Amino acid sequence: MSAITSRCPSCRRPLPESAQDLAALQACPGCARPLEIQPFPGLTRIPAAGRPAESITGEGEAACFFHATKKAVVPCDDCGRFLCALCDIELDGRHLCPSCLQAGQARGELPGLERSRTRWDLVVWFVNLGLLTCIGAPIIAILNIVITSLCWNKPGSRTANHRTSMLLGTLVSVGITVILAIAVAFALSKED
Secondary structure, three states, X not given: OOOOOOEOOOOOOEOOOOHHHHHXXXXXXXXXXXXXXXXXXXXXXXXXXXXXXXXXXXXXXXXXXXXOOEEOOEEOOOOOOEEOOOOOEEEOOEEEOHHHHHHHHHHOOOOOOOOOOOXXXXXXXXXXXXXXXXXXXXXXXXXXXXXXXXXXXXXXXXXXXXXXXXXXXXXXXXXXXXXXXXXXXXXXXXXX
């Protein structure tokens, strides 16, 4: 059983898992495109995460595409380049080289690669700053209710409980609106 699923570079269909079956394969079973496959010795080994790149020690060992003196441990799942432990970037169970990672990020094809998240709980609290004006309180309360309901299931911060903070911010804006409405109603009733 191979640690890596090899795929056809054209149709991305999985190819046989054993190194012998791969070497004997003449064409892709899915798209019939001619293939020439030469499995390298590390194909059946599971790459160890976080280990240093090893130098090539013997004849017949595959070298990293980016580091000619380092032993290849895994091929890139997109382009097929051999990668050493330094160049192997594992993302969502796929092994990518730095070039394919950069290209996939530029094309927006790597949903598992997040660079930032919007802190919707902080948006709610910043909207609450509008409560400093009495006229804006009902509008802000409604806006916070809309933001909280639309963004409740979006990925939150890795450092804060965004749902609790969003809910608290929304409750504060609704509470202040209710208090202001009661105060205005009380003041109007005193005038009569």
